[in-house]
Amino acid sequence: DIQMTQSPASLSASLGETVTIQCRASEDIYSGLAWYQQKPGKSPQLLIYGASSLQDGVPSRFSGSGSGTQYSLKISSMQTEDEGVYFCQQGLKYPLTFGSGTKLEIK
């Protein structure tokens, strides 16, 4: 199975700050990566797929990049509503696997 390693496990950011979350795959996943946001008590929501494609309706302050085994999610200007847990997920091979999550809070 492809292992997904996320970092950091948690972070806090001020309003307007730029935030970056990292995700590393145990093998090349050829940009087959998605990012999800999960707010407390809610279901995950797709933000980014194909490593860098923004899902419809997702604010443009979210962006994804990377290739090979290294990927990142950037929030260009932290907003209150961005608090939550962020997961990466590889879609290249089954079984689909997720990172352990990054908890993002407002400072």
Next chain:
Amino acid sequence: QVNLLQSGAALVKPGASVKLSCKASGYTFTDYYIHWVKQSHGKSLEWIGYINPNSGYTNYNEKFKSKATLTVDKSTNTAYMELSRLTSEDSATYYCTRDYYDGYTDYWGQGVMVTVSS
């Protein structure tokens, strides 16, 4: 609008089985795979498997092959997941989610909490 409505929370005894439902609306049910995902205690996510509602073809995570059985009822646009021989390790929230493409999932059910306890 697309909606996946899951059945309510379940409290089940160890060793028993439970069948969870996921009723789809707002799109053509047979056009999209349905995945099931486990989330234990608000932690990370585990992919259980998917079913093709059109053909009934299933693909399971090896870890859940003897635990979960996925089925669909096309007449009611409902996907089901049966979990068998339940233990405390199966206590978790389970989500159904629609495949967007290439293993990415765009719409999620609200989740159902399963508690295994005597």
